[in-house]
Amino acid sequence: IEKTREVEHALVEGRLLPYYQPIILSANGDVIGFEALVRMKRDDGSIVSAGDFHEALDDPHLSHRVTSTMVAQIAADLQRWSDQGLSIARIGLNVSAADFSRGDLETRISAAFGPRGIPFDRLTIEVTESVFMQGVEETVAGTLQRLRKRGVLVALDDFGTGFASLTHLRSLPVDIIKIDKSFIDMMAHDASSLAIVELVLDLARKLKLKVTAEGVEQFGQAHSLLELGCTSLQGYLFGKPMPQDKVKDFLEERA
Ligand code: G
Ligand code: G
Numbered sequence: 001i002e003k004t005r006e007v008e009h010a011l012v013e014g015r016l017l018p019y020y021q022p023i024i025l026s027a028n029g030d031v032i033g034f035e036a037l038v039r040m041k042r043d044d045g046s047i048v049s050a051g052d053f054h055e056a057l058d059d060p061h062l063s064h065r066v067t068s069t070m071v072a073q074i075a076a077d078l079q080r081w082s083d084q085g086l087s088i089a090r091i092g093l094n095v096s097a098a099d100f101s102r103g104d105l106e107t108r109i110s111a112a113f114g115p116r117g118i119p120f121d122r123l124t125i126e127v128t129e130s131v132f133m134q135g136v137e138e139t140v141a142g143t144l145q146r147l148r149k150r151g152v153l154v155a156l157d158d159f160g161t162g163f164a165s166l167t168h169l170r171s172l173p174v175d176i177i178k179i180d181k182s183f184i185d186m187m188a189h190d191a192s193s194l195a196i197v198e199l200v201l202d203l204a205r206k207l208k209l210k211v212t213a214e215g216v217e218q219f220g221q222a223h224s225l226l227e228l229g230c231t232s233l234q235g236y237l238f239g240k241p242m243p244q245d246k247v248k249d250f251l252e253e254r255a
């Protein structure tokens with residue numbers, strides 16, 4: 001409750017902001033986009049990660065408002081980057097079940113992107129399987145389908161940790177699977193984690209889905225994943241989540 005109030009306060013005062021973590025194309029190391037991760041700025045200037053206020057994001061009303069502020073800031077940041085001459089292909093936005101229950105996700109994205117002339121194909125929506133467990137599967141699928149028609153890609157996040165993953169791959173409009181960090185952490189040490197990673201990559205090939213490996217920290221992991229055919233990589237090895245104004249330097253240093 002305390003956390004929820006603190007986050008609400010931060011929201012009202014404009015102290016919730018997106019940090020951006022790079023996503024890398026395995027084949028050539030190009031930066032193909034960034035995932036936006038919400039951060040809370042405290043009055044003393046310190047930055048708090050979403051993992052530390054997860055309870056607040058479980059509150060449907062607050063979570064809905066957090067998404068709205070994230071969408072608005074992502075649109076503004078995309079415009080700033082474009083004005084700086086940077087081409088950033090896509091930004092990943094994390095959404096939760098609450099974002100689907102009111103049926104206004106598309107409207108909220110339109111309101112932020114439309115006036116700036118930013119096309120929907122600059123956005124990837126990241127959903128976890130939990131959004132399909134709240135008895136609103138049809139609403140979720142319908143919303144995602146409409147967004148995809150406008151160019152949004154859909155990523156299934158934390159893949160492998162939820163329930164009935166395979167059912168969701170069959171019935172839902174998904175473009176990208178994000179393999180959960182826990183499998184990437186363990187694949188070098190544990191035969192079953194490696195087997196699961198291989199299985200997911202094989203399945204993705206057959207279903208013509210792209211795969212992003214999350215939480216890549218070591219060069220050896222990146223190397224194995226490339227050999228196994230994983231199309232894109234994300235993790236501290238390439239970059240930690242960073243504020244909007246650090247992205248330009250990051251891209252220029254890599255170029
Ligand atoms: O780096 P980090 O601590 O931000 O992320 C922790 C968790 O919080 C992750 O599971 C991530 O999906 C979630 N998260 C990060 N940013 C957002 C956001 O903007 N909206 C929602 N709903 N979840 C987020
Ligand atoms: O649940 P989701 O996948 O959206 O959130 C990703 C979480 O993992 C965020 O908290 C992000 O900051 C964190 N993260 C991303 N890359 C790495 C990494 O290489 N190592 C660790 N420890 N955490 C990471």
Ligand code: NA
Nearest residue numbers: 035094126157
């Ligand atoms: Na995510």
Ligand code: MN
Nearest residue numbers: 157158178214
């Ligand atoms: Mn993720």
